Amino acid sequence: MEFTPIIGLEVHVQLLTKSKLFCGCPNLFNPDNPNVQTCPVCIGLPGSLPVMNQEALRLSQKTAMALNLNLANFTKWDRKQYYYPDLPKAYQISQFDLPFSYDGWVEVTLPSSGETTKVRLIRAHLEEDAGKNMHDESGRGGDSKVDLNRTGTPLLEIVSEPDIRSAEEARVFLEELRLLLRYIEVSDCNMQEGSMRCDANVNLHVHEDGEKIPTPIVEVKNLNSFRGVEAAIEHEIKRQIKAWETDRKRIGDVPKETRGWDADRGQTFGQRGKEDAADYRYFPDPDLVPVTTTDEQFDAIRATLCVFPADRRNSYVSDLGLSDYDASVIVDQGREYADYFDEVTSVCGDGKQAANWLTQDVQRELNDRKIEIAEFSILASVLGTVLQKIVKGEITIKSGRAVFTELLAQSDDGSDVTANSVDTIIADKGLGKVQDTGKIDIAIQAVIGNERNAKAVEDVRGGKQQAVGPLIGQVMRELKGADAGSVRQMIIDKLTS
């Protein structure tokens, strides 16, 4: 049987504002202290009215720019009506026919094939989040609990076209989305805490006798980890293949099904269908006025944007000569990591050198210490200074490592390490490359003239180049920071010319 999986995602992302979307309650994840971030507006008390948080709109528009979405100069608010205990007004303030943005795309590269594709976006709109219901787990049918701390948190809903063709692509799309939103600092996209949530619409196009037959669409709800998204879609594709083989149902034969994901059992499961199809009865919210944004205002927001991850990867490859792999490793660690890299590169002037150090020495320390780049005690400017000395040939890579180790040791002891510390360490430990050939000459003469080395000197003269090693070692011990390569050449020149 030949088939193509057809997958579209709906992603909900909480915005990083200080206050909620329509009231001044704090926007904080606070599950342990229920119903303390609530007020007449977000409890939906009779008579209360919403007033829009301007920053939520700004962050949304910024996001739309990063997602290549078109921005609307005119947008408005609508009420979406349904009943649930975590939705106190029994309607959600959302956007229906005139969202603030539409028609965009995200580029994703699949690790398995290296192939790059564009996933198109239908729209992104802004809405308020609901609260949280907690069900009685005892099975005795006890009351459910409702916490409204989250009610009214600004939420961005991003809807993709069904352009995704595999579970892997869905995961990579989400990862790229998270990276992008974190880069532009609009959301922390923490799936565990629910600041990023995903629903997947999945069906198959079965290819049979030259015909393309779409199977019924299934919506898998509330996926709350990247692995979950991938596994649930994978499972759903397999399940749908089996279903097609047994019932041969096509799209339209049955109403759209909603399924949940049981991560423990690795299965999607049918949720009891609603007796009545939803009828959200959208209409413009009379309590909120429309919003207009001029192109000049859009330009002002655009001017605050950072370089996006995809552009950054490209420029690392083409401008700095990094490999695709290294460029991705650096960019995918997040904006602070890439910013650190950029600063090291700009101080030392060599992207490749910076990339080597970051992906090896620095990364090893971060892993060992289980910290993020932001917590790393050697600032980018300091590491850049060390690497600059290597690049200029003032110290060897080996000496650079020694300086790096010493910087870490000093900061572990509680001192602040600066670019000046680098010079001090080099001076104190005599790690500077000895540039004075006269000095080196004297040292070589002394070693060659030493009785103990008579045999080695003879061997080198006789053409046994490997005998030069111990001689280099002695010279180097005498002159910390001399370049081993030049010392070797000078000894050979002296003995064989």
Place this chain on the structure above:
Amino acid sequence: MDITGSTTGQLLDAMQNGTVSAVEVTQAYLNEISAHGETVGAFLSVDSEGSLTQAAEVDRKRSSGESLGKLAGLPVAVKDNICTKGLATTCASRMLENFVPPYDAHVTTQLQNADAIIIGKANLDEFAMGSSTENSALQVTRNPWNIDHAPGGSSGGSAAAVGARLASMGIGSDTGGSIRQPASFCGVVGMKPTYGRVSRYGLVAFASSLDQIGPFATDVTGTARLLESIAGYDVRDSTSVDRPVPGYSATVEQPLENLRVGVVSEFFGEGIDSDVDASIRAAIDVYRSLGAEVSEVSLPHTRYAVATYYLIACSEASSNLARYDGVHYGRRAEQFENMIDMYAASRAEGFGAEVKRRIMLGVFALSEGYSDQYYLKGLKVRRLIRNDFDAAFENVDVLAGPTCPTPAFKIGELVDDPLQMYLSDICTISANLAGIPGVSVPAGFSSNGLPIGLQLLAGPFEEEKLLRAARMFERETVWHTKRPSFS
């Protein structure tokens, strides 16, 4: 001094002169409430203790020379759909019978800042849905001019309280005539300001795009004084308009020169009571006698106003009232099978027949497959109605006509005929759809002794002009000085 027979201006002067104290004023009204309150049924709750405390505070401020607000010591009846922190706010519904808001409406705060005395919360049609106050689930309110008749509605409690002189002023809300129509029925002045002129923050919503809070008083000057104290921009209401509030009471005595009055032909159509017709025509003659230029004006889409209004108002109401589901506040049914059933049972118990009817109409008008035909069509006709007014105000300063085609009907007369009841709002509804201000002033009595109201309408934010035009008429007539026999 006849305290409760005085106007707000007379009371303010007397308190200023030291003739009476604020406590004496409040006590006089409380005495009237004790004597006639039960007959009229205007109040759902009376805050005797709190109002005397407030009055004593006003007296203290006055004697210590502290600055006082514009309404210092004036008792006001506040419609019970306006939130008062710590005081029950029931909307005359079983649903909110025990609801005590943890916050004040903007208007409540404004009244307190003006040192007014909130003497009690006034009855209304449940959630302000109705034209007679008969839809109150909690109490019957009677017309002070004839207790067999309805006070009008939905702000019937506030209008009856002022009409019966149980309060010096009243606060109501007007969604389709709910201030002007009861003002007309109870023989007092009532005004609906321009949409956005007074903050709706803390007004329990019926139809958000139509609701507007406004004042009642026994005369135009009192109305102007109360309006200027409650009007103004409020950041908590996104639909409130940020423009300065003129000092209405300072200019209200100035007659308008070259006043052009448009008489709305459609307001004198089929169904108009002959006494009403005669009184309003006489009122228009008063303007003629004052030198105003009077002309006939047509608002051609008036015929569609009631239908348009019910589609829009009920659609919004069905959404605004969805929140009463027995979860976070309000009534919860005792018997139910599961959560869904709890919602439906609580709402069935908590809402009265008219509220249910309007919610049903609104849900239907917004539902899939019907919303274009009903809700959206309503929004489009609404624009045509507004366009009629814009065109009319190019040629006239104010529009005039009856507030209601009939004087107060009998209690029980129309309750079984909702459509007929809706049609009694024919003259008031258009102003809400268009968002313009309107005022009803006493303009005569029917042969059986019931008050008749003259309605004046003006363009958006022309409250000052409207009040001055109303005062021009009032000054020439005695209707506003008449009092119901027992008061």
Place this chain on the structure above:
Amino acid sequence: MLSPEDVQKVATLARLKLSEEELEQIGHQLGEILDYVAVLDEVDVSEVEPMAHVADVFNAFRADETRVSLPREESLSNAPKTDGKYFLVPQILENA
């Protein structure tokens, strides 16, 4: 005219538990009102923009600043049932 099924469907959407009698009465009254509303069929609105807001107000914003929330006991003070921390509702049937 609305069928009894239509009326029941609306009542379900409206979350109103109506008796047979009420369904019939409201159905009848809705029918009358809809007949009356049909007067709007006379109006040609093909060129008319809907008017959801009557005032020309745009961009009513609030700065992103936090304000003091209500104390929990006040937030819960009007709730029919609580445990002092949460609003309590009868067991929610998933997706019901």
